[in-house]
Amino acid sequence: MNLTFAIPAHNDQNDLCRLLARVQQLKIAAHVVVVDDGSDVPVSAESLLEISGLPADHLTLLRHDTALGPGAARNRALQHVATDHMLFMDADDLPTRELGHLLCDLDGQDFDFCMFQHHDTRLEREHSWGQTAHDQTLWQAAKVDVGALTPVAPAAATQLARTANYPWNKIYRTGFLCDHRIGCSEIMVHEDIELHWRSFLKARPEMGRILASDRIAMIHMFHEHGARLTNRTGPERLAVFEPLERISAEIDSDMGHLGHFARPFHRFTIGLFDWIWHNLDPALRPQFTALVQRFRHAHIPPALLDDITRTDPALVARVLDHLVSDRPADT
Amino acid sequence: MQTDDPSLSCTAPALNAMRTSLSNGEIAGNVQFLPGLSLMADPALKIGGQFCSPAGRLLELDITTSGVGGWIALHVKLGIATLSETAYLGFACRHAAPAELMIRACLRSGTEDGFVDTFFDKHILAAPDPLNHVDALHIATCRTLPETAPWRELILFLPKRDFRWHLHDLRPFAL
Numbered sequence: 001m002n003l004t005f006a007i008p009a010h011n012d013q014n015d016l017c018r019l020l021a022r023v024q025q026l027k028i029a030a031h032v033v034v035v036d037d038g039s040d041v042p043v044s045a046e047s048l049l050e051i052s053g054l055p056a057d058h059l060t061l062l063r064h065d066t067a068l069g070p071g072a073a074r075n076r077a078l079q080h081v082a083t084d085h086m087l088f089m090d091a092d093d094l095p096t097r098e099l100g101h102l103l104c105d106l107d108g109q110d111f112d113f114c115m116f117q118h119h120d121t122r123l124e125r126e127h128s129w130g131q132t133a134h135d136q137t138l139w140q141a142a143k144v145d146v147g148a149l150t151p152v153a154p155a156a157a158t159q160l161a162r163t164a165n166y167p168w169n170k171i172y173r174t175g176f177l178c179d180h181r182i183g184c185s186e187i188m189v190h191e192d193i194e195l196h197w198r199s200f201l202k203a204r205p206e207m208g209r210i211l212a213s214d215r216i217a218m219i220h221m222f223h224e225h226g227a228r229l230t231n232r233t234g235p236e237r238l239a240v241f242e243p244l245e246r247i248s249a250e251i252d253s254d255m256g257h258l259g260h261f262a263r264p265f266h267r268f269t270i271g272l273f274d275w276i277w278h279n280l281d282p283a284l285r286p287q288f289t290a291l292v293q294r295f296r297h298a299h300i301p302p303a304l305l306d307d308i309t310r311t312d313p314a315l316v317a318r319v320l321d322h323l324v325s326d327r328p329a330d331t
Numbered sequence: 332m333q334t335d336d337p338s339l340s341c342t343a344p345a346l347n348a349m350r351t352s353l354s355n356g357e358i359a360g361n362v363q364f365l366p367g368l369s370l371m372a373d374p375a376l377k378i379g380g381q382f383c384s385p386a387g388r389l390l391e392l393d394i395t396t397s398g399v400g401g402w403i404a405l406h407v408k409l410g411i412a413t414l415s416e417t418a419y420l421g422f423a424c425r426h427a428a429p430a431e432l433m434i435r436a437c438l439r440s441g442t443e444d445g446f447v448d449t450f451f452d453k454h455i456l457a458a459p460d461p462l463n464h465v466d467a468l469h470i471a472t473c474r475t476l477p478e479t480a481p482w483r484e485l486i487l488f489l490p491k492r493d494f495r496w497h498l499h500d501l502r503p504f505a506l
Contacts, residue, residue, distance in 0.1 A: 097387075104353065104386030130460070146429045146459050146497055148385030214427070214461075 001107045002030035002083040003171065007091055008073030010037045013047070015092040015221075020052030020059075028100050033060045033077040038067030071184035071191030074167065078174075078183060086174050088167035088195075092221045099217035102171070105149045106211070112176040112203040114211040115152075115160060118169050118218040130216060135163045144212035152210040157200055158264045160212065165196035168218055176203070185243040188236040193272075194243040197265065201250055201258055233281045240276065241291050244269055248299040266300050267308050270319050277322045289322065342410035343367065343485070343503050346389065350500070355383040358394065367408035373400030376491060389498045396492055405498075407485040409438075411505055414470050414478050419506045421451070421467025422485055425499040428457035432496060435488045438468060440480035448486070449476045455487070457496055467506075 005023060009016045016034065023029045032054065036043040045061045048054070060080055064073065074088055085106075089095075102116055117139065120132050130136065139145040142156035152160060167184070177183065180202040184191045203209045223230065251258045251265060273292050280288055296305070309316040345367030354364070358380040362370045370392070372378045377398035383391040394403070414420065420438060434455040437448045451466040470476065485503055489496065 101385065101387035140459065143429070146427050146495070148383070148388055148391065148497075 001085055001103045003028060003103060004031040004033060004081045004083045004086045004174075005029045005089050006074060006077035006081060006086055007032065007034045007089045008037050008070040008077065009034055009039065009043055009091040010067055010070075010073075011039045011041075012091040013039070013041070013043055016043065017048060017051040019089065019091055019094060020048055020054050022094050024053045026095060026097055026100050028095060028103060029058065030083050031058055031060065031081075033062070033080045035073035035077045036061065036063040037070065037073040038064050069186060069188040069191060071188075072186040074191070074195075075183045075186065078177060081174050084174055085171055086177075087171050088192075090168055090220075092223070093168055094219045094221070096217055096219060098215040102148075102213050102215050102217050105213070106171065109149075109211065111173060111211045112209040113170045113172045113199055114149075114213060115170050116213040116215050116217040118166070118220050119216050120220050120222060122222045132164070138163050139212075139214075142212070145214055147212075147214055150212050150214075151208040152205050152212050154205045154260065156212075157203075157205040157210055158260055160210075161197060161200040161261065162264050162268050165193045166220070167192040167195055168220075170199065172199070176209075185239075187239040187243070189230070189232055190237070190240040190243065190272075193240065194247060197247045197261075197268075198250070201247070201261060233279055233284075235284060237276050237280055238284065238288060238291060240272070241295055244272075244295065245299065252299075263304060263307060266304055267312065269295070269300075270308060270312075270315060274315060274319050274322070277319070285322070292319075292322075343407050343501075344410070346407060346501055346503075349384055349389050350387060352384055353386055355381065358382055358392075364390070369406045370403070371406055372403040373491075376400030376403060378403060389501055391495075391497045392489075393495045394489070394493060400491060403489045403491055405487040405489065406439075407487075407501065407503065409483045409485055409503055411483055412479060412481070414476070414505075417470050417505045419467040419469055420504070421465065421506075422501060422503045423463065423465045424455070424501040425461055425463050426455075426457050427459060427461040427497045427499065429459055429495050431459075432457045432490050432494050434490075434496075436466065437486050437488070438476065439484040439486050440477050441482040442477060442480065447475055447477060449473050461497075461499060467504075 020032060023032060034043060042063060043061060045059065049056055049059060062076060062080065106114055117131055119129055123130060136145065138159045142152065142159035144150045144152060144156055182198045182202060183195060185194045247265060251262050277285060277288065345365040348365050349368055358378060360378065361372060375398050376396045378394055378396050380394040385391065434457065435450060436455060437450040439446050439448050449468060451468060453466045455464050456462065
């Protein structure tokens with residue numbers, strides 16, 4: 001299988017070199033597209049090639065002179081993918097040798113995307129290997145947690161869609177992304193939610209177009225502190241509502257085919273609102289609360305909210321508490 | 332484990348071949364996946380199902396039974412005849428199963444009039460999360476184990492009912 005890695009990078013040359021060296025060591029990429037998203041010191045192709053050992057004709061290096069965010073960088077990289085299959089990566093994560101085995105299993109298979117398991121470095125505090133308990137529970141509920149390659153049934157797809165919306169745990173058929181105009185939201189954080197959910201909305205699990213693998217094929221480096229985008233607490237988090245509204249509208253527009261995604265999607269959004277509230281500058285919480293209220297009234301039918309409340313009362317109560325405690329005085 | 336020192340070798344060529352091959356098929360009775368690697372079952376069990384060998388892994392078994400019988404087991408031919416220079420003979424494996432199941436392992440040694448089985452002490456537990464299992468026989472204290480034998484097999488006895496078992500890896504060793 002010919003696979004292209006699409007990698008955004010922002011002030012991350014060391015991690016990028018480490019990643020490309022691993023890619024070259026494992027011989028898993030036919031090509032690598034790096035988009036330097038406005039790094040203060042531009043990424044050097046010479047040093048990437050020298051340190052990684054990657055052949056020069058296997059690397060395409062593009063640059064945004066000003067940082068546009070990882071979503072725009074991923075979309076730019078996707079435009080330059082020339083192989084039938086591709087994988088979005090983060091510069092600081094690392095593939096395992098299981099990825100090479102997975103590519104062998106996928107060779108000759110016809111699919112839209114294949115989702116695989118990963119190791120989250122947060123689990124190393126407990127000396128564990130694998131995904132977070134939240135994600136693992138959803139893989140188990142989908143009954144795809146054991147098996148090198150398993151077709152994902154429609155009901156299972158609604159479980160897997162609720163996993164953390166990472167871009168780098170799916171091998172995509174490039175034509176699938178292009179045909180359905182699936183890409184990242186061009187915002188600074190949460191840019192991968194639209195990629196993740198629209199992939200599930202557009203693939204056809206009833207036709208076996210989604211595959212899942214229990215192979216732990218990626219190591220996700222979790223950075224609790226520091227200047228990385230994932231640790232931002234500012235107004236960029238408020239931009240999440242636009243992609244959420246688009247996804248919700250897409251589900252609403254085709255309830256006949258996509259209605260079964262409404263509940264898991266809004267269960268996901270409520271969990272996301274809870275996460276953002278806890279990771280947001282407290283000064284922004286009233287504004288965030290108003291946006292959540294608006295989204296809730298416009299997109300989550302009361303009956304659906306009641307249904308989610310019945311199965312996850314603690315989460316919904318917590319989010320509603322945030323809304324009450326942070327409600328602006330004029331609402 | 333393969334080394335240059337013949338006293339430390341315990342080869343299982345079928346496992347190496349299976350690890351690097353991609354194959355799948357139906358199970359209807361006994362199956363020889365490769366010479367030296369077989370699934371054998373009591374015909375009364377009337378087993379069926381499928382197997383698959385993914386890249387870098389050995390076997391995924393999805394077994395059904397429609398009868399009552401005495402055994403079903405994975406047989407791995409070992410390339411070790413004499414144990415005179417061996418202190419330990421064992422195996423390491425990694426495996427998973429969607430529903431928990433228990434497996435017993437033994438070393439089967441050919442004799443003039445049949446064979447003798449020497450069971451490993453530990454039961455092997457398979458669970459949804461992949462688990463590692465290591466066990467070894469201490470040769471000097473295994474009184475029923477013949478020091479020389481015309482042939483030997485590592486046998487993993489599997490449940491005599493419907494089950495799914497994914498054997499990611501299996502490595503016999505002799506020390």
